[in-house]
Amino acid sequence: MLNAKLDLMPESAPSLRSHILVANHEMRPLAAGALYWEAEDTLLVADLHFEKGAAFAALGMLLPPYDTRTTLERLHKVISAVEPSRIVALGDSFHRSDLAESLAEDDLAMLTRLQQGREWYWICGNHDPHLPACIGGTICTTLTINGITLRHEPSENGSGREIAGHLHPVARIARRGSVIRRRCFATDGNRLVMPAFGAYAGGLNVLDQAFGTLFLRNRLEAWMMGRADVYPVLGSLLLPD
Amino acid sequence: MAGDSFVFAGEILRFEGLRELDAIVTRAHATEPKVPAYEGGKFPLSTYLAERVRRLLAEPGSWSRFPDQVSDWLRFQADVSIVPGPDEILVETFPRGHKHNLVCYPFAAPLGFVANEYALAIWALNDMGEMIKTRRLDLAKLFDEDMLGDDLDAWLAESSLMKRSFGVCAIISGLIERRHPGQEKSGRQMTVSWDLIYDVLRQHEPDHILLRAAFADAATGLIDVSRLNQFLQRICGRIRHIALSQVSPLAVPAMLEIRRGRGE
Numbered sequence: 081m082l083n084a085k086l087d088l089m090p091e092s093a094p095s096l097r098s099h100i101l102v103a104n105h106e107m108r109p110l111a112a113g114a115l116y117w118e119a120e121d122t123l124l125v126a127d128l129h130f131e132k133g134a135a136f137a138a139l140g141m142l143l144p145p146y147d148t149r150t151t152l153e154r155l156h157k158v159i160s161a162v163e164p165s166r167i168v169a170l171g172d173s174f175h176r177s178d179l180a181e182s183l184a185e186d187d188l189a190m191l192t193r194l195q196q197g198r199e200w201y202w203i204c205g206n207h208d209p210h211l212p213a214c215i216g217g218t219i220c221t222t223l224t225i226n227g228i229t230l231r232h233e234p235s236e237n238g239s240g241r242e243i244a245g246h247l248h249p250v251a252r253i254a255r256r257g258s259v260i261r262r263r264c265f266a267t268d269g270n271r272l273v274m275p276a277f278g279a280y281a282g283g284l285n286v287l288d289q290a291f292g293t294l295f296l297r298n299r300l301e302a303w304m305m306g307r308a309d310v311y312p313v314l315g316s317l318l319l320p321d
Numbered sequence: 322m323a324g325d326s327f328v329f330a331g332e333i334l335r336f337e338g339l340r341e342l343d344a345i346v347t348r349a350h351a352t353e354p355k356v357p358a359y360e361g362g363k364f365p366l367s368t369y370l371a372e373r374v375r376r377l378l379a380e381p382g383s384w385s386r387f388p389d390q391v392s393d394w395l396r397f398q399a400d401v402s403i404v405p406g407p408d409e410i411l412v413e414t415f416p417r418g419h420k421h422n423l424v425c426y427p428f429a430a431p432l433g434f435v436a437n438e439y440a441l442a443i444w445a446l447n448d449m450g451e452m453i454k455t456r457r458l459d460l461a462k463l464f465d466e467d468m469l470g471d472d473l474d475a476w477l478a479e480s481s482l483m484k485r486s487f488g489v490c491a492i493i494s495g496l497i498e499r500r501h502p503g504q505e506k507s508g509r510q511m512t513v514s515w516d517l518i519y520d521v522l523r524q525h526e527p528d529h530i531l532l533r534a535a536f537a538d539a540a541t542g543l544i545d546v547s548r549l550n551q552f553l554q555r556i557c558g559r560i561r562h563i564a565l566s567q568v569s570p571l572a573v574p575a576m577l578e579i580r581r582g583r584g585e
Binding site for chain 1: 340497498513514517
């Protein structure tokens with residue numbers, strides 16, 4: 081009994097659907113919280129929030145200063161698994177713009193190594209509207225690939241057909257007598273909101289008001305992150321916090 | 322459950338949900354508010370008292386000393402199943418609804434994770450009674466004292482029990498501020514959830530004093546490892562399994578607890 085896995089999402093049960101359809105483009109969600117667009121060989125991550133620990137320390141809350149390193153290591157793992165030729169970070173990559181300049185040497189070196197041999201795009205977010213050149217890559221406010229717009233904050237107007245971050249979606253379901261709450265990819269087939277990748281980035285329930293009318297309710301799906309796999313869950317099964 | 326109204330401190334409140342260690346409520350009007358029962362009001366058994374209870378239960382002759390409802394309940398239990406002897410551990414299996422249940426009765430002092438003080442129930446989709454008979458489920462292995470050690474440590478480290486314990490330590494140490502009702506306006510950017518901090522800290526500084534404190538709290542406050550050890554030693558070789566076709570009288574409180582806890 082003490083050996084029983086507490087994570088009720090089994091590692092080895094394959095989900096029947098492994099790709100999310102965003103405006104008719106197939107994307108593969110990865111359990112680490114990244115989205116791989118195979119046809120474009122592009123890896124998407126959002127809300128890395130590098131140096132959030134440092135930002136809090138400056139305000140007097142001395143959190144363990146390892147969040148940047150942890151996030152970088154997780155990023156390294158997912159990049160190695162997929163080896164994309166292009167990576168796009170969808171905003172709030174740094175918890176504060178100026179902290180990008182004070183990255184620890186080792187961390188900056190690791191970041192530079194990850195960027196080598198591939199295209200790297202930093203989309204600006206509300207936390208990091210201005211990014212310095214020392215972090216490499218290409219800095220922009222939005223990026224459109226094959227008809228899909230990549231931006232930080234999801235837009236209420238327009239046709240959708242976008243992938244955004246900013247909202248840190250989390251989904252909550254009841255399963256076999258227990259409640260599970262996990263980060264998730266939230267989508268209605270047209271627009272997708274990415275989970276937050278950062279080690280200290282919190283989460284907001286996908287049914288929260290902040291998500292407003294972003295998704296067509298009857299087509300909402302939460303792709304919930306388990307230990308090794310991602311599980312699509314119908315919107316009608318979701319619970320508020 | 323979210324939406325339930327209850328009476329507390331002279332007011333009627335509606336339970337909105339849990340956020341980490343806080344229950345969020347709003348003032349409400351309800352015609353039939355519930356009365357919450359505080360779990361801390363349960364009487365914890367000391368090892369000696371538990372021993373006496375076991376001996377009393379094992380002697381049918383002494384049951385007349387109990388109130389009628391209790392002695393009737395014990396007699397019914399003896400008819401349907403057995404009342405365990407003082408050094409036995411009873412394990413009952415029975416189906417209920419679409420699930421199979423296994424309940425064991427340690428009758429020991431609080432060991433941790435018990436549905437209530439005297440019974441531990443788990444449920445599964447496979448018929449555990451069958452599995453025990455056909456030896457696919459080895460009860461002796463399940464209660465093997467060797468698992469207290471690496472297995473328990475590994476489980477504990479990942480468990481929500483441990484994370485909650487860390488949360489308490491983090492608040493006491495001042496690492497995290499307790500959120501007060503007015504503060505939420507400042508937005509989610511001002512807080513970091515302690516389970517995220519726990520994961521990062523465990524990876525980079527596994528020996529950190531807060532982790533050690535949290536582990537010590539979890540290991541003795543909520544699970545008493547030495548008592549668990551004593552218990553496992555005592556029952557070695559004395560497990561009695563009874564396969565039943567329906568719930569036994571002894572199992573009823575544990576089953577009720579499960580229903581209540583899971584909001585089924």
